[in-house]
Amino acid sequence: MRPAAPKPRSGEGGKAPVSIVMRRLANAIDGLDEPALEKIAKDQQEDPFQVLIATLLSAQTRDAVTHAASTRLFRIARTPRSMAKLAVARIQELIYPVSFYRHKAVHVKQTCEHIMSRFGGRVPSTMEELLTLPGVGRKTANLVLILAHSSQENICVDTHVHRIANRLGWVQTRTPEETERALYESTQRRWWPLINLYLVTWGQNVCRPVYPLCPQCVLKDVCPKIGVTKVGKLVKA
Ligand code: SF4
CATH class of the missing domain: 1.10.340.30 (Hypothetical protein; domain 2)
Known part of the structure; x- marks a missing residue:
């Protein structure tokens, strides 16, 4: 019998592994409401x-x-x-x-x-x-x-990205500007254009500013939940 695969854990130093987070979110955001600016960009053909x-x-x-x-x-x-x-x-x-x-x-x-x-x-x-x-x-x-210019070199950081990147342990920062700078160091380049879409969508639906829905989050086993003191109630599907 094959041994059970080891459970993923938050990475070294209490950081959620970036690749695992991004791959899981790529699936998890499917079907969730997209951020307005993504919708507008698509509606207006970028x-x-x-x-x-x-x-x-x-x-x-x-x-x-x-x-x-x-x-x-x-x-x-x-x-x-x-x-x-x-x-x-x-x-x-x-x-x-x-x-x-x-x-x-x-x-x-x-x-x-x-x-x-x-x-x-x-x-x-x-x-x-x-x-x-x-x-x-x-x-x-x-x-x-x-x-609009298909840049692969930029990370757009708003309050959702700032909050979640800190909760995941990717950065330890106080402002979105600091977070942007730190994310260029702590994440691989291939994720940069996707970080805003994935984290903003997650922030609007699950990792909310107050009472994040950790018990039903696809990242709950890898996320160190830094700074989270109270979580939201589990919503039964
Ligand atoms: S486990 Fe909680 S803090 Fe971590 S990403 Fe999910 S909702 Fe946010």
Whole structure:
């Protein structure tokens, strides 16, 4: 009789092995609701401009609200040229109720103007250039590079990725910026473009900010659950 396969354990130093986590999540997220920005990128055939604008709108905003606001805005203006012509007040009206909609409307208009005046109507494809656009930070720039420019060199870190990477023991960091830097060291390059999709989907459905559903998580035997003090109730299928 063959001996039973040894049970996987969290790796050395209490880290969940990256390859095991990513392979399991690849299967586990199948059928779960995708993050809004992934949906928008697919709906818009990875159009860099629309991915950029939707990502700008998404900060601290629920996915459903981001999706609805982006759809309303793109119905009226689909290009930097047409969006730059909209008044800020009209953009505000279209994107409400995304959080900070007043500021975001200003950034959307200014970003469109910069794309027209400095980049010939095309969304730039380097981190350095993207960061010169109003309201664009590393999270937005990384997501545009991954979703719209097919970059294999970037990791997009939002609050879900930051939280889960720490719970898994991949990093020990205090901010998403620190997490991004640490993840380039602690994960293999082939996973970089997938980390955002897998961890954000898991974070929205299972590894939630409060009361994560550890008892029914596919990673429960390998995850050191760092910082988790209370877990959510098991939901019977
Ligand atoms: S839900 Fe629990 S077991 Fe699963 S990744 Fe999050 S902390 Fe780890």
